[in-house]
Amino acid sequence: MRKPRQWRLTPEMATQRIRERASNSANVQLTLHAQEQMEARDIIAPEVFRILREGAVQDDPVQEGDEWKATMELRMPGGRDAATVTVLAAGDRLRVVTVMWKDRQ
Secondary structure, X not given: OOOOOOOOOOHHHHHHHHHHHHOOHHHEEEOHHHHHHHHHOOOOHHXXXXXXXXXXXXXXXXXXXOEEEEEEEEEOOOOOEXXXXXXXXXXXOEEEEEEEEOOXX
């Protein structure tokens, strides 16, 4: 007997879902850690929302229980690469876990 095929979230599907959910700012929760990292790395909220709305997931999202975690990346004006680690939570919610620069500047 064959094992049922396990469903997985592709990077393309995660990108689409994050962009759709982030189109409504009320769906996005910035964790305390994300806020601390934003301050430490001089990344402001509008930049975080830009990453969520225009960025792309490059690597396979990771399933954690009923939720999926993905890293959304975007080249920012000025040429720096930034990313958010984002959880696709229940309903239409997004939880931004952390924010970082991907380049070494």
